[in-house]
Amino acid sequence: MRVAWFSPLPPVRSGIATVNAALLERLSVDLTIDCFVDRQTAARAWPSADRNIFDAHDFVWKVRRAPYDLVVYQLGNASWHDYMWAYLVRYPGLVVLHDPRLHHARARQLLQQGRADDYRAEFWYDHPGAVRDFVEYAVAGLGGPMYYSWPMVRVVMRTARMVAVHNARVAGDLREEYPAARVEPIRLGTAPLAQAAGARERVRASLGIPARAIVFGVFGTITVEKRVAPILQAIGPLVRDGVDAHLLLAGDASKYPALQREILESGAETRVHASGYVDEGAIGDYLAAADACICLRWPTALETSASWLQCLAAERPTVITDLAHLVDVPTEVALRVDLLDETASLAAAMRALGSDSSLRDAIARAGRAYWRTHHTVDAMADDYRRIIPIAAKQAAPIVDDVPVHFVDDYGDRARSIAAAFGVSVDVLEREG
Numbered sequence: 001m002r003v004a005w006f007s008p009l010p011p012v013r014s015g016i017a018t019v020n021a022a023l024l025e026r027l028s029v030d031l032t033i034d035c036f037v038d039r040q041t042a043a044r045a046w047p048s049a050d051r052n053i054f055d056a057h058d059f060v061w062k063v064r065r066a067p068y069d070l071v072v073y074q075l076g077n078a079s080w081h082d083y084m085w086a087y088l089v090r091y092p093g094l095v096v097l098h099d100p101r102l103h104h105a106r107a108r109q110l111l112q113q114g115r116a117d118d119y120r121a122e123f124w125y126d127h128p129g130a131v132r133d134f135v136e137y138a139v140a141g142l143g144g145p146m147y148y149s150w151p152m153v154r155v156v157m158r159t160a161r162m163v164a165v166h167n168a169r170v171a172g173d174l175r176e177e178y179p180a181a182r183v184e185p186i187r188l189g190t191a192p193l194a195q196a197a198g199a200r201e202r203v204r205a206s207l208g209i210p211a212r213a214i215v216f217g218v219f220g221t222i223t224v225e226k227r228v229a230p231i232l233q234a235i236g237p238l239v240r241d242g243v244d245a246h247l248l249l250a251g252d253a254s255k256y257p258a259l260q261r262e263i264l265e266s267g268a269e270t271r272v273h274a275s276g277y278v279d280e281g282a283i284g285d286y287l288a289a290a291d292a293c294i295c296l297r298w299p300t301a302l303e304t305s306a307s308w309l310q311c312l313a314a315e316r317p318t319v320i321t322d323l324a325h326l327v328d329v330p331t332e333v334a335l336r337v338d339l340l341d342e343t344a345s346l347a348a349a350m351r352a353l354g355s356d357s358s359l360r361d362a363i364a365r366a367g368r369a370y371w372r373t374h375h376t377v378d379a380m381a382d383d384y385r386r387i388i389p390i391a392a393k394q395a396a397p398i399v400d401d402v403p404v405h406f407v408d409d410y411g412d413r414a415r416s417i418a419a420a421f422g423v424s425v426d427v428l429e430r431e432g
Contacts, residue, residue, distance in 0.1 A: 001392065002032045002066070004059060004093075006084045007074035009037055010280075013252065014080050015220065015306040016098055018280060019380075022191050026381035031388070034062065038083040056083050063091065070094060070392040075156070077104040077301060085109070088156065089406040094391040095160040096186070100170050101301040102156070103147035107138050121403040126154040148299040155406065157181045158399050162391035166304035169325045182394055184387050188304045189380030190371075192313040193284030203289035207273040213244045214354045217290030217316075219283065220307035222253035222274070227296035227321070227342070232266035234347045243354040245271065250286045251307075252277040287314040292353045292360060296321045296346075298339055312371035317363035319349045332366040 005024065008017040024033060036056040054062070063071075071093030073084050082105065088095060099105075110119040116139050123135045127150050137143060157163060157178040165171050166188040174183045196202075201211065209215060216235075218226055231247065238245045253259050253274060263272050278286055287293075293311035295318050297303075302325055311318050312333070320326060322336035335352065338345040353360050373379075418425050 001030075001069040001388070003027075003034070003388065004063065004068040004071040004091075005033050005035045005074075006056065006072065006087065007035065007037070008078070008080035009035060009053070012080050013277065014078060016074055016076055016078070017080070019188065019190065019306060019377075020074055022377045023189070023381055023384065026377065027384060027388075030385065034068075038080065056087070059087060059091075070161075070388060072096065072388075074098065075102070076303075077102060079105075079108065081105060082109045085406075089159045089402055092159050092161050092396040094162045094164060094388065095156050096164045097153070097156070098166070099301040099303050100153065100165055100174065101148055101151035103143075103150050103152040104301070106152045107143050107147060111139065111141075115405070118403065118405040121405070122155065123150070123152065125401075125403050126150070126152045145299055148301065151301075154178075155402055159397055159402065161394040161396055162387065164387060165302075167302065167325050169328065170302050180397070182391075184390075186383035186387060187374055187379050188306060188309065189375050189377040190306055190309040190313055191377050193287060193310060194281075195284040195288040195314070199285035199288040203285050207248070207275070207289075209246050209248075209273060209289070210244065213246045214292070215246045215248050215290045216350060216354075217248040217250055217287065217293045217311075218295075219287070219293060219311065220251045220305070222249050222251045222256050222259065224256060224258075225297055225299060227294075227298060227337075227346075228256070228259065229262050230342055230346055231294055231296070231350075232262055232268065232272065233343065234350050235268040235271055236266065237347060238350055238354055239268070239271065241351060241355075243351070245350070245354050247272045248286065248290055249274040250278050250283070251275075283310065284314065287311065287316060290316055292317045292319065292350075294319045294346075294350070295334075296337060297323070300325075309371060309375045312367040312375070315364045315368040317353055317360045318367055319346070319353070330366070330370065332363065333370045334363065334367060 007020040008014045010017050010021050027033060034052045034054060036054050036059050039055050039057065071091050073088050073093060073095045075081050075084060075095055076098035106122060107119060119139065120135050130150065137146065157174065162182045162184060163174065164184050164186045166186060168185040171183045171185040174181065204211060218228065222228060235245055235247055253276065263269050293316045295305055295308035295311060297305060298321050300323055308318060308320065318334040320334045320336055322338050335349040337349060
């Protein structure tokens with residue numbers, strides 16, 4: 001099979017880019033895959049002599065010359081995925097929804113481009129039951145947390161040949177809401193990260209963390225949704241209870257402008273260590289320096305956290321938010337934080353892990369076993385091998401009512417510009 005693959009790839013700083021690099025190594029054994037990336041990274045993406053990587057703008061002529069058996073879109077909220085929206089309706093395929101709520105992406109892309117009318121049309125199409133003027137809050141720049149309540153996925157669900165998500169319960173909910181859509185659950189897989197000899201001691205020394213301290217780590221991009229503020233508030237009481245606790249924030253915090261202020265206001269600034277962006281090759285060393293990992297998420301886009309899976313693979317005990325779509329995660333795999341009593345629940349979980357080494361070891365072992373069973377790269381590749389042939393055989397849905405900006409080729413604008421100069425351009429003539 002010949003497959004066109006739309007995804008961010010290294011050196012893009014994206015967990016999805018890293019996951020896809022490992023996945024494509026497996027799938028390329030069985031499939032002929034052309035990778036299409038955004039123009040900014042096309043020239044430097046994932047250098048490899050045996051990898052077919054193209055600027056996405058080349059896709060149109062390549063697919064006309066030799067159609068693909070399937071187009072795969074790895075879709076999420078980060079800006080690295082924005083370029084895919086120009087193709088996914090015109091060239092329906094398998095859409096892997098890493099974030100089953102995409103409002104953040106659509107609002108950011110369309111409003112930053114000054115396309116408020118397109119945003120309005122798409123929002124109303126995706127949510128026809130919404131109060132019509134509700135959209136003006138986002139147009140006025142007042143979106144933020146409300147985006148989680150309005151997922152903006154109807155266009156994707158109605159036009160894709162198949163949609164895949166990383167959680168069976170999320171798949172079931174989408175099937176119920178969009179009964180005509182083919183939705184399949186697939187596992188998200190991560191590779192265990194290498195840890196250099198002596199990494200634990202070296203990283204701790206570089207950050208000024210005592211060798212015998214209990215270190216709680218937060219990994220990946222540091223955002224408000226990872227509940228850093230409640231974690232900061234829990235450190236002080238934990239120390240007063242006699243636990244030599246420190247907090248390691250290992251990730252890019254550039255999208256969290258209030259972080260330094262919150263650290264100072266916590267009164268625990270000497271025990272908080274924000275590393276900034278950590279290179280992919282060094283994340284394993286930072287994981288080695290942590291005794292436990294806090295992997296909270298609220299509000300949620302119903303995503304499966306790759307950084308949480310990396311913590312499991314590194315055999316670190318974890319604390320997660322008790323979310324509805326994570327109900328099938330066994331209780332022994334991770335401690336859970338109740339959102340209705342977050343402060344007390346989080347403090348209790350951190351106190352338990354900080355004071356009981358046997359509990360840390362038990363949860364770490366259970367987490368590692370859970371990762372090994374469900375979330376290796378090989379398990380993920382097996383799921384893709386299962387659904388790709390099915391998706392390729394699915395007929396493209398016939399949908400003729402999507403917002404015009406998804407189907408307009410802007411040929412009329414080009415013709416009008418040419419006509420102003422008295423020029424007729426053959427390539428712009430309509431077919432048929």
